[in-house]
Amino acid sequence: MHDTIKKGDGGKMKKVYLDNGATTMIDPRVIKKMTPYFSDKYGNASSTHSFGRDAKQAIEEARAAIAKTINAKPDEIIFTSGGTESNNFAIKSIAFTNKDKGNHIIVSKTEHKCIMNACKWLEKQGFKITYLKVDKEGFVNPDDLEKAITKTTTIVSVLHGNNETGTINDIKKLAEICKKHNIYFHTDACQSYTKTDINVKKQPVDLITLNAHKIHGPKGVGALYIRKGTKIDIWQHGGAHEFDMRAGTENIHGIVGFAEAAKIAMNKKYIKHMSRLRDMLIEGILKIPKVKLNGPKGNKRLCNNANFSFKGIEGEAIGGYLDTKGIASSTGSACSAKTLESSYVLMAIGLSHQDANGSLRLTLSRFTTEEEIEYTLKVLPGIVNSLRRISPLWEE
Numbered sequence: 001m002h003d004t005i006k007k008g009d010g011g012k013m014k015k016v017y018l019d020n021g022a023t024t025m026i027d028p029r030v031i032k033k034m035t036p037y038f039s040d041k042y043g044n045a046s047s048t049h050s051f052g053r054d055a056k057q058a059i060e061e062a063r064a065a066i067a068k069t070i071n072a073k074p075d076e077i078i079f080t081s082g083g084t085e086s087n088n089f090a091i092k093s094i095a096f097t098n099k100d101k102g103n104h105i106i107v108s109k110t111e112h113k114c115i116m117n118a119c120k121w122l123e124k125q126g127f128k129i130t131y132l133k134v135d136k137e138g139f140v141n142p143d144d145l146e147k148a149i150t151k152t153t154t155i156v157s158v159l160h161g162n163n164e165t166g167t168i169n170d171i172k173k174l175a176e177i178c179k180k181h182n183i184y185f186h187t188d189a190c191q192s193y194t195k196t197d198i199n200v201k202k203q204p205v206d207l208i209t210l211n212a213h214k215i216h217g218p219k220g221v222g223a224l225y226i227r228k229g230t231k232i233d234i235w236q237h238g239g240a241h242e243f244d245m246r247a248g249t250e251n252i253h254g255i256v257g258f259a260e261a262a263k264i265a266m267n268k269k270y271i272k273h274m275s276r277l278r279d280m281l282i283e284g285i286l287k288i289p290k291v292k293l294n295g296p297k298g299n300k301r302l303c304n305n306a307n308f309s310f311k312g313i314e315g316e317a318i319g320g321y322l323d324t325k326g327i328a329s330s331t332g333s334a335c336s337a338k339t340l341e342s343s344y345v346l347m348a349i350g351l352s353h354q355d356a357n358g359s360l361r362l363t364l365s366r367f368t369t370e371e372e373i374e375y376t377l378k379v380l381p382g383i384v385n386s387l388r389r390i391s392p393l394w395e396e
């Protein structure tokens, strides 16, 4: 998909983007759908004239389209500025709105930074947080969740598809436990949305975080699914937008793009394509000595995620060398890629500091080609060998 680009020396270097867990390319069909909302259809959806009415209609059509992808009702979808806002909205607002019932919250140890940091802040406000351990593949054990529930628990939040390890938690089972105990269950589905089934009629989840930029939609737009009847107050105050649940002039071009991206991504053929290339990549990389896969194999893993630990070398160094070959990778979630701390997610699945620091994440998209995987498999062993040769940590 990605064209060969000219280097400064006039030579040519292939560009391969394998960091789709961080963000994705916007699908040209999505851009086409969004374009009129930057030029002709620029009205404010709160205005009553024809420009405003057009904008309002676009939002409502997008809301219905997003709702359909998870079998929800349109008025259960609240548009937000993305995954971070939806996660903050869900956990903080439920915590405060239901404070009369209790101050206990349960999350897993492998949540995205935005849930983790929201929880740290909630602790300062007097809430008690239980951080559930996960097994060596990153799964939350439903029995552990049930044991952690107390009379004061109000909300449980467990990530659906993990951004680092690709682990897909069984949200149906976890949500059923919460339902039995009359506790709200929230899941962050930014990575799993359209890549594995989400159906609120079958999975009794109360709140779901979604965003657009992981599914070839624009950045800065997302949604929070809120099941009808959920006791939750507005968190961001202002005008009466989004059923009086989230104030702020709507990001209409973003919302339109989000819905178009979701509709396109629902085609199951893309899951098949990504899974096949992911398995080809995993199989190829595991042929390199002393490399291990982090997270599970098969259909309990996100179809676009591969994460490895390379003995004796740093993931950062591998990523740097891959970059010189035109291949974009990552060593953790994008939000922590600039820090030198070991990934708390990889530590939670039991990796040593050394193995966590030797990790590399390669994440695919529906635009990834077999040729790009072959190219990656061709250049990676040489990089690993060269780095090991000069590594003081490497022993044959």
Ligand SMILES: Cc1ncc(COP(=O)(O)O)c(C=O)c1O
Pocket (backbone or CB within 6 Å): 021, 022, 081, 082, 083, 084, 085, 087, 112, 114, 159, 161, 162, 163, 188, 189, 190, 191, 211, 212, 213, 220, 221, 222, 333, 334, 335
């Ligand atoms: C699992 C998960 N949750 C939340 C987010 C944050 O979403 P956004 O970038 O839309 O704020 C991300 C993106 O990095 C993510 O991977």
